[in-house]
Amino acid sequence: MSQNNCKRFKTLAIHAGQPPDAAYGAVMTPIYPTSTFAFRGVGQPGPFDYSRSGNPTRKALETCLAALESGTFGFAFGTGMAAEATLATMFEPGDHMVVHNDLYGGTYRLLATLGERRVAVDYVDLRDLDAVRAALRPSTRALWIESPTNPCMNLVDLAAVAQLARERGLLTICDNTFLSPYFQRPLELGIDIVVHSTTKYINGHSDVVGGAIVVRDAGLAERIGFLQNALGTCEAPFDCFLVLRGIKTLALRMEEHNRNALEIARWLERHPKISRVHHPGLPSHPQHALALRQMTGFGGTFSFRVRGGQEEAFRLLGNVKVFTLAESLGGVESLIEHPYTMTHVSVPPEVREAMGITPDLIRISVGIEDVADLIEDLEAALA
Numbered sequence: 001m002s003q004n005n006c007k008r009f010k011t012l013a014i015h016a017g018q019p020p021d022a023a024y025g026a027v028m029t030p031i032y033p034t035s036t037f038a039f040r041g042v043g044q045p046g047p048f049d050y051s052r053s054g055n056p057t058r059k060a061l062e063t064c065l066a067a068l069e070s071g072t073f074g075f076a077f078g079t080g081m082a083a084e085a086t087l088a089t090m091f092e093p094g095d096h097m098v099v100h101n102d103l104y105g106g107t108y109r110l111l112a113t114l115g116e117r118r119v120a121v122d123y124v125d126l127r128d129l130d131a132v133r134a135a136l137r138p139s140t141r142a143l144w145i146e147s148p149t150n151p152c153m154n155l156v157d158l159a160a161v162a163q164l165a166r167e168r169g170l171l172t173i174c175d176n177t178f179l180s181p182y183f184q185r186p187l188e189l190g191i192d193i194v195v196h197s198t199t200k201y202i203n204g205h206s207d208v209v210g211g212a213i214v215v216r217d218a219g220l221a222e223r224i225g226f227l228q229n230a231l232g233t234c235e236a237p238f239d240c241f242l243v244l245r246g247i248k249t250l251a252l253r254m255e256e257h258n259r260n261a262l263e264i265a266r267w268l269e270r271h272p273k274i275s276r277v278h279h280p281g282l283p284s285h286p287q288h289a290l291a292l293r294q295m296t297g298f299g300g301t302f303s304f305r306v307r308g309g310q311e312e313a314f315r316l317l318g319n320v321k322v323f324t325l326a327e328s329l330g331g332v333e334s335l336i337e338h339p340y341t342m343t344h345v346s347v348p349p350e351v352r353e354a355m356g357i358t359p360d361l362i363r364i365s366v367g368i369e370d371v372a373d374l375i376e377d378l379e380a381a382l383a
Protein backbone atom coordinates (compact mmCIF):
# COMPACT_ATOMS: atom_id res chain seq x y z
CA MET A 1 0.00 0.00 0.00
CA SER A 2 1.42 3.36 -0.96
CA GLN A 3 0.32 4.89 2.36
CA ASN A 4 2.82 2.66 4.17
CA ASN A 5 5.65 4.68 2.76
CA CYS A 6 4.37 8.20 2.94
CA LYS A 7 2.39 8.56 6.17
CA ARG A 8 3.42 8.86 9.78
CA PHE A 9 2.67 6.50 12.67
CA LYS A 10 -0.42 8.18 14.12
CA THR A 11 -1.99 8.48 10.69
CA LEU A 12 -1.20 4.88 9.79
CA ALA A 13 -2.76 3.68 13.05
CA ILE A 14 -6.07 5.22 12.01
CA HIS A 15 -6.00 4.59 8.25
CA ALA A 16 -3.59 1.85 7.13
CA GLY A 17 -5.62 -1.05 5.76
CA GLN A 18 -8.83 0.73 6.76
CA PRO A 19 -10.30 2.66 3.85
CA PRO A 20 -14.06 3.29 4.10
CA ASP A 21 -15.93 0.03 3.51
CA ALA A 22 -16.47 -0.66 -0.19
CA ALA A 23 -20.10 -1.81 0.25
CA TYR A 24 -21.70 1.06 2.22
CA GLY A 25 -18.90 3.47 3.07
CA ALA A 26 -18.80 2.50 6.74
CA VAL A 27 -15.96 4.51 8.27
CA MET A 28 -15.14 1.77 10.79
CA THR A 29 -13.94 -1.54 9.38
CA PRO A 30 -16.93 -3.94 9.42
CA ILE A 31 -16.76 -7.29 11.18
CA TYR A 32 -17.20 -10.11 8.65
CA PRO A 33 -18.34 -13.07 10.76
CA THR A 34 -18.51 -15.57 7.95
CA SER A 35 -16.74 -18.88 7.49
CA THR A 36 -17.00 -18.95 3.71
CA PHE A 37 -17.39 -16.59 0.72
CA ALA A 38 -19.51 -17.06 -2.41
CA PHE A 39 -17.74 -17.54 -5.74
CA ARG A 40 -18.56 -14.90 -8.34
CA GLY A 41 -19.09 -17.68 -10.84
CA VAL A 42 -17.80 -21.11 -11.76
CA GLY A 43 -14.00 -21.00 -11.48
CA GLN A 44 -14.17 -17.38 -10.28
CA PRO A 45 -13.34 -17.08 -6.59
CA GLY A 46 -13.50 -13.63 -4.99
CA PRO A 47 -10.62 -12.09 -3.01
CA PHE A 48 -11.50 -14.33 -0.03
CA ASP A 49 -12.71 -17.91 -0.05
CA TYR A 50 -12.60 -19.27 3.53
CA SER A 51 -11.98 -17.36 6.77
CA ARG A 52 -9.13 -19.52 8.02
CA SER A 53 -7.25 -18.58 4.85
CA GLY A 54 -8.30 -14.94 4.89
CA ASN A 55 -11.01 -12.60 6.14
CA PRO A 56 -11.58 -8.91 5.32
CA THR A 57 -11.58 -7.77 8.98
CA ARG A 58 -8.39 -9.69 9.65
CA LYS A 59 -6.85 -8.36 6.44
CA ALA A 60 -7.44 -4.78 7.62
CA LEU A 61 -5.71 -5.53 10.93
CA GLU A 62 -2.83 -7.36 9.24
CA THR A 63 -2.25 -4.50 6.81
CA CYS A 64 -2.30 -1.97 9.63
CA LEU A 65 0.13 -4.00 11.78
CA ALA A 66 2.54 -4.32 8.86
CA ALA A 67 2.45 -0.56 8.30
CA LEU A 68 3.03 0.26 11.99
CA GLU A 69 6.03 -2.08 12.26
CA SER A 70 7.37 -0.69 8.97
CA GLY A 71 7.07 -4.15 7.52
CA THR A 72 5.49 -5.40 4.32
CA PHE A 73 3.40 -8.36 5.50
CA GLY A 74 1.41 -8.77 8.71
CA PHE A 75 -0.36 -11.79 10.20
CA ALA A 76 -2.88 -11.80 13.04
CA PHE A 77 -3.15 -14.80 15.38
CA GLY A 78 -5.57 -15.98 18.04
CA THR A 79 -3.04 -15.33 20.82
CA GLY A 80 0.57 -14.26 21.16
CA MET A 81 1.44 -17.89 21.85
CA ALA A 82 -0.37 -18.98 18.65
CA ALA A 83 1.90 -16.59 16.73
CA GLU A 84 4.97 -17.97 18.49
CA ALA A 85 3.87 -21.59 18.03
CA THR A 86 3.45 -20.89 14.31
CA LEU A 87 7.02 -19.57 14.16
CA ALA A 88 8.27 -22.56 16.13
CA THR A 89 6.92 -24.94 13.47
CA MET A 90 9.29 -23.36 10.90
CA PHE A 91 12.12 -25.37 12.47
CA GLU A 92 12.94 -28.98 11.67
CA PRO A 93 14.36 -31.79 13.79
CA GLY A 94 18.13 -31.27 13.95
CA ASP A 95 17.89 -27.48 13.79
CA HIS A 96 19.38 -25.39 16.57
CA MET A 97 18.21 -22.07 17.94
CA VAL A 98 19.90 -19.58 20.26
CA VAL A 99 17.38 -17.97 22.57
CA HIS A 100 17.75 -15.09 24.99
CA ASN A 101 18.02 -16.49 28.51
CA ASP A 102 15.66 -13.91 29.94
CA LEU A 103 12.23 -14.00 28.34
CA TYR A 104 8.48 -14.33 28.79
CA GLY A 105 7.60 -17.45 30.80
CA GLY A 106 5.15 -18.76 28.19
CA THR A 107 7.78 -18.48 25.45
CA TYR A 108 10.18 -20.40 27.66
CA ARG A 109 7.55 -23.12 28.13
CA LEU A 110 6.83 -23.29 24.36
CA LEU A 111 10.49 -23.49 23.38
CA ALA A 112 11.04 -26.22 25.96
CA THR A 113 8.62 -28.36 23.92
CA LEU A 114 10.85 -27.86 20.86
CA GLY A 115 13.48 -29.95 22.63
CA GLU A 116 10.96 -32.77 22.67
CA ARG A 117 10.63 -32.36 18.89
CA ARG A 118 14.43 -32.60 18.58
CA VAL A 119 14.99 -28.92 17.82
CA ALA A 120 17.93 -27.95 20.04
CA VAL A 121 17.61 -24.71 21.99
CA ASP A 122 20.42 -22.96 23.88
CA TYR A 123 19.61 -20.15 26.30
CA VAL A 124 22.27 -17.46 26.10
CA ASP A 125 22.60 -13.92 27.42
CA LEU A 126 22.21 -12.04 24.14
CA ARG A 127 23.70 -8.93 25.76
CA ASP A 128 27.04 -10.74 25.37
CA LEU A 129 27.83 -11.11 21.64
CA ASP A 130 30.88 -13.29 22.35
CA ALA A 131 28.61 -15.70 24.19
CA VAL A 132 26.28 -15.70 21.18
CA ARG A 133 29.16 -16.48 18.80
CA ALA A 134 30.36 -19.26 21.09
CA ALA A 135 26.88 -20.82 21.14
CA LEU A 136 26.51 -21.00 17.34
CA ARG A 137 26.66 -24.40 15.66
CA PRO A 138 26.58 -25.40 11.97
CA SER A 139 22.91 -26.34 12.57
CA THR A 140 21.97 -22.97 14.12
CA ARG A 141 19.04 -21.45 12.22
CA ALA A 142 17.79 -18.58 14.33
CA LEU A 143 18.21 -16.17 17.22
CA TRP A 144 15.14 -15.50 19.36
CA ILE A 145 15.19 -12.17 21.16
CA GLU A 146 13.05 -10.23 23.58
CA SER A 147 13.88 -6.60 24.42
CA PRO A 148 13.19 -5.19 26.92
CA THR A 149 12.93 -8.46 28.80
CA ASN A 150 10.14 -9.43 31.09
CA PRO A 151 10.32 -8.72 33.97
CA CYS A 152 13.90 -7.52 34.52
CA MET A 153 13.93 -4.92 31.73
CA ASN A 154 17.26 -5.95 30.22
CA LEU A 155 17.91 -4.79 26.67
CA VAL A 156 19.44 -6.55 23.69
CA ASP A 157 21.29 -4.44 21.12
CA LEU A 158 19.00 -5.33 18.23
CA ALA A 159 21.11 -3.79 15.45
CA ALA A 160 24.27 -5.56 16.67
CA VAL A 161 22.54 -8.94 17.02
CA ALA A 162 20.87 -8.53 13.61
CA GLN A 163 24.21 -7.80 11.98
CA LEU A 164 25.89 -10.81 13.59
CA ALA A 165 22.98 -12.98 12.43
CA ARG A 166 23.11 -11.64 8.88
CA GLU A 167 26.83 -12.44 8.62
CA ARG A 168 26.04 -16.06 9.57
CA GLY A 169 22.84 -16.35 7.52
CA LEU A 170 20.67 -16.76 10.63
CA LEU A 171 17.09 -15.68 11.07
CA THR A 172 16.33 -13.16 13.84
CA ILE A 173 13.02 -13.16 15.70
CA CYS A 174 12.20 -10.34 18.09
CA ASP A 175 9.28 -10.22 20.53
CA ASN A 176 8.30 -6.53 20.55
CA THR A 177 5.32 -6.84 22.90
CA PHE A 178 6.72 -4.64 25.68
CA LEU A 179 7.20 -1.47 23.66
CA SER A 180 4.80 -1.88 20.72
CA PRO A 181 5.86 -0.45 17.35
CA TYR A 182 5.20 3.03 18.70
CA PHE A 183 8.43 2.94 20.74
CA GLN A 184 10.55 0.34 18.90
CA ARG A 185 10.62 -1.00 15.34
CA PRO A 186 12.98 -3.98 15.16
CA LEU A 187 12.61 -4.44 11.37
CA GLU A 188 14.21 -1.01 10.89
CA LEU A 189 17.19 -2.27 12.92
CA GLY A 190 17.67 -5.31 10.68
CA ILE A 191 15.58 -7.92 12.52
CA ASP A 192 13.78 -10.39 10.18
CA ILE A 193 10.62 -11.27 12.13
CA VAL A 194 8.70 -9.27 14.73
CA VAL A 195 6.26 -11.12 16.95
CA HIS A 196 3.69 -9.61 19.32
CA SER A 197 1.17 -10.47 21.91
CA THR A 198 -1.43 -7.92 20.74
CA THR A 199 -3.23 -8.81 23.99
CA LYS A 200 -0.97 -6.22 25.62
CA TYR A 201 -0.33 -2.66 24.44
CA ILE A 202 -1.48 -3.03 20.84
CA ASN A 203 -5.05 -3.81 21.86
CA GLY A 204 -4.54 -2.10 25.18
CA HIS A 205 -7.94 -2.59 26.79
CA SER A 206 -7.57 -6.02 28.43
CA ASP A 207 -10.63 -7.30 26.55
CA VAL A 208 -9.12 -9.63 23.96
CA VAL A 209 -6.20 -12.02 23.41
CA GLY A 210 -4.31 -11.90 20.14
CA GLY A 211 -0.94 -12.19 18.46
CA ALA A 212 0.88 -10.87 15.43
CA ILE A 213 3.86 -11.48 13.17
CA VAL A 214 5.28 -8.85 10.82
CA VAL A 215 8.05 -9.35 8.24
CA ARG A 216 9.49 -7.56 5.20
CA ASP A 217 10.76 -10.52 3.21
CA ALA A 218 8.28 -11.98 0.68
CA GLY A 219 9.65 -15.53 1.02
CA LEU A 220 9.27 -15.48 4.78
CA ALA A 221 5.79 -14.02 4.43
CA GLU A 222 4.78 -16.84 2.11
CA ARG A 223 6.02 -19.44 4.59
CA ILE A 224 4.29 -17.80 7.57
CA GLY A 225 1.06 -17.29 5.63
CA PHE A 226 1.14 -20.96 4.63
CA LEU A 227 1.64 -22.04 8.25
CA GLN A 228 -1.05 -19.69 9.58
CA ASN A 229 -3.52 -21.33 7.20
CA ALA A 230 -2.21 -24.87 7.60
CA LEU A 231 -2.22 -24.71 11.40
CA GLY A 232 -5.36 -22.59 11.70
CA THR A 233 -3.78 -20.26 14.27
CA CYS A 234 -5.43 -17.12 12.87
CA GLU A 235 -7.45 -14.55 14.85
CA ALA A 236 -11.26 -14.44 14.67
CA PRO A 237 -12.95 -11.47 12.90
CA PHE A 238 -14.56 -10.03 16.03
CA ASP A 239 -11.27 -10.09 17.92
CA CYS A 240 -9.52 -8.48 14.92
CA PHE A 241 -12.09 -5.68 15.09
CA LEU A 242 -11.35 -5.12 18.80
CA VAL A 243 -7.60 -5.02 18.21
CA LEU A 244 -8.08 -2.56 15.32
CA ARG A 245 -10.22 -0.39 17.58
CA GLY A 246 -7.50 -0.46 20.22
CA ILE A 247 -4.78 0.41 17.72
CA LYS A 248 -6.44 3.70 16.86
CA THR A 249 -5.36 5.12 20.23
CA LEU A 250 -2.04 3.25 20.50
CA ALA A 251 0.10 6.38 20.15
CA LEU A 252 -1.88 8.36 22.75
CA ARG A 253 -1.92 5.47 25.19
CA MET A 254 1.80 4.72 24.83
CA GLU A 255 2.68 8.36 25.50
CA GLU A 256 0.63 8.30 28.70
CA HIS A 257 1.87 4.85 29.84
CA ASN A 258 5.42 6.06 29.27
CA ARG A 259 4.99 9.34 31.14
CA ASN A 260 3.22 7.75 34.13
CA ALA A 261 5.66 4.84 34.39
CA LEU A 262 8.72 7.08 34.28
CA GLU A 263 7.31 9.32 36.98
CA ILE A 264 6.54 6.33 39.22
CA ALA A 265 9.98 4.80 38.55
CA ARG A 266 11.68 8.04 39.62
CA TRP A 267 9.49 8.21 42.73
CA LEU A 268 10.21 4.57 43.65
CA GLU A 269 13.95 5.07 43.18
CA ARG A 270 13.88 7.66 46.00
CA HIS A 271 11.70 5.51 48.30
CA PRO A 272 13.57 4.08 51.33
CA LYS A 273 11.71 0.74 51.16
CA ILE A 274 12.74 0.11 47.54
CA SER A 275 16.21 -1.33 46.97
CA ARG A 276 16.30 -1.29 43.17
CA VAL A 277 14.25 -0.06 40.20
CA HIS A 278 14.64 -1.75 36.80
CA HIS A 279 13.50 0.88 34.29
CA PRO A 280 15.47 1.61 31.09
CA GLY A 281 14.52 5.29 31.25
CA LEU A 282 16.46 5.83 34.49
CA PRO A 283 20.13 6.83 34.23
CA SER A 284 20.77 4.10 36.85
CA HIS A 285 19.77 1.43 34.29
CA PRO A 286 23.02 -0.20 33.04
CA GLN A 287 21.81 0.04 29.41
CA HIS A 288 20.24 3.49 29.56
CA ALA A 289 22.37 4.69 26.61
CA LEU A 290 21.24 1.75 24.46
CA ALA A 291 17.63 2.46 25.43
CA LEU A 292 17.97 6.03 24.17
CA ARG A 293 19.53 4.74 20.95
CA GLN A 294 17.14 1.97 19.90
CA MET A 295 13.84 2.96 21.54
CA THR A 296 11.87 6.18 21.34
CA GLY A 297 10.18 5.58 24.71
CA PHE A 298 10.28 3.09 27.56
CA GLY A 299 6.73 1.79 27.70
CA GLY A 300 4.64 1.34 30.82
CA THR A 301 5.90 -1.88 32.39
CA PHE A 302 8.87 -2.25 34.71
CA SER A 303 9.96 -3.95 37.91
CA PHE A 304 11.49 -3.11 41.28
CA ARG A 305 12.77 -4.79 44.42
CA VAL A 306 11.24 -4.32 47.85
CA ARG A 307 13.46 -4.37 50.94
CA GLY A 308 12.40 -7.20 53.26
CA GLY A 309 12.00 -9.96 50.65
CA GLN A 310 8.83 -11.85 49.77
CA GLU A 311 7.07 -10.89 53.01
CA GLU A 312 7.27 -7.16 52.29
CA ALA A 313 6.56 -7.75 48.59
CA PHE A 314 3.37 -9.63 49.48
CA ARG A 315 2.37 -6.89 51.92
CA LEU A 316 2.60 -4.31 49.12
CA LEU A 317 0.61 -6.57 46.76
CA GLY A 318 -2.08 -7.06 49.38
CA ASN A 319 -2.37 -3.36 50.27
CA VAL A 320 -2.78 -1.65 46.89
CA LYS A 321 -6.26 -0.38 46.00
CA VAL A 322 -5.97 1.33 42.60
CA PHE A 323 -3.50 -1.20 41.19
CA THR A 324 -5.12 -4.60 40.52
CA LEU A 325 -3.29 -7.79 41.49
CA ALA A 326 -3.25 -9.60 38.13
CA GLU A 327 -1.02 -11.08 35.46
CA SER A 328 -0.75 -9.53 31.99
CA LEU A 329 0.19 -5.97 31.13
CA GLY A 330 -0.36 -3.21 28.61
CA GLY A 331 -3.97 -2.31 29.41
CA VAL A 332 -5.37 1.08 30.35
CA GLU A 333 -5.66 -0.02 34.00
CA SER A 334 -2.67 -0.43 36.30
CA LEU A 335 -1.72 -3.98 37.29
CA ILE A 336 0.74 -5.29 39.84
CA GLU A 337 2.12 -8.82 40.17
CA HIS A 338 4.79 -11.04 41.71
CA PRO A 339 6.78 -12.73 38.88
CA TYR A 340 8.40 -15.29 41.21
CA THR A 341 5.07 -16.90 42.13
CA MET A 342 2.84 -15.73 39.25
CA THR A 343 3.94 -15.02 35.64
CA HIS A 344 7.27 -16.86 35.83
CA VAL A 345 6.37 -19.79 38.04
CA SER A 346 6.73 -22.21 35.08
CA VAL A 347 10.42 -21.27 34.74
CA PRO A 348 12.59 -23.68 36.79
CA PRO A 349 13.62 -22.07 40.11
CA GLU A 350 17.37 -22.05 39.35
CA VAL A 351 16.73 -20.37 35.96
CA ARG A 352 14.37 -17.91 37.66
CA GLU A 353 17.03 -16.91 40.19
CA ALA A 354 19.67 -16.63 37.44
CA MET A 355 17.32 -14.32 35.53
CA GLY A 356 17.05 -12.09 38.61
CA ILE A 357 13.47 -13.15 39.33
CA THR A 358 13.78 -13.26 43.09
CA PRO A 359 11.03 -13.21 45.78
CA ASP A 360 11.49 -9.46 46.43
CA LEU A 361 10.73 -8.53 42.80
CA ILE A 362 7.48 -6.77 41.86
CA ARG A 363 6.36 -6.00 38.30
CA ILE A 364 3.90 -3.24 37.53
CA SER A 365 2.07 -2.38 34.35
CA VAL A 366 1.34 1.31 34.73
CA GLY A 367 -1.99 2.30 33.22
CA ILE A 368 -3.29 5.65 32.08
CA GLU A 369 -5.05 6.66 35.31
CA ASP A 370 -3.99 9.91 37.00
CA VAL A 371 -0.40 9.31 38.06
CA ALA A 372 -0.93 11.16 41.37
CA ASP A 373 -3.51 8.54 42.37
CA LEU A 374 -1.14 5.73 41.39
CA ILE A 375 1.71 7.18 43.47
CA GLU A 376 -0.61 7.76 46.45
CA ASP A 377 -1.73 4.14 46.18
CA LEU A 378 1.84 2.81 46.24
CA GLU A 379 2.81 5.23 49.00
CA ALA A 380 -0.05 4.09 51.26
CA ALA A 381 0.60 0.41 50.47
CA LEU A 382 4.30 0.73 51.33
CA ALA A 383 3.69 2.72 54.55
Ligand SMILES: *Cc1c(COP(=O)(O)O)cnc(C)c1O
Nearest residue numbers: 079080081104177197199209210
Ligand atom coordinates in the same frame (compact mmCIF):
# COMPACT_ATOMS: atom_id res chain seq x y z
C1 LIG B 1 1.82 -12.06 26.95
C2 LIG B 1 3.07 -12.26 26.20
C3 LIG B 1 3.20 -13.28 25.26
C4 LIG B 1 2.09 -14.30 25.00
O1 LIG B 1 0.95 -13.72 24.48
P1 LIG B 1 -0.56 -14.25 24.73
O2 LIG B 1 -1.38 -13.27 23.97
O3 LIG B 1 -0.79 -14.23 26.20
O4 LIG B 1 -0.62 -15.62 24.18
C5 LIG B 1 4.39 -13.39 24.57
N1 LIG B 1 5.41 -12.53 24.79
C6 LIG B 1 5.32 -11.55 25.71
C7 LIG B 1 6.49 -10.65 25.91
C8 LIG B 1 4.16 -11.37 26.44
O5 LIG B 1 4.09 -10.39 27.34
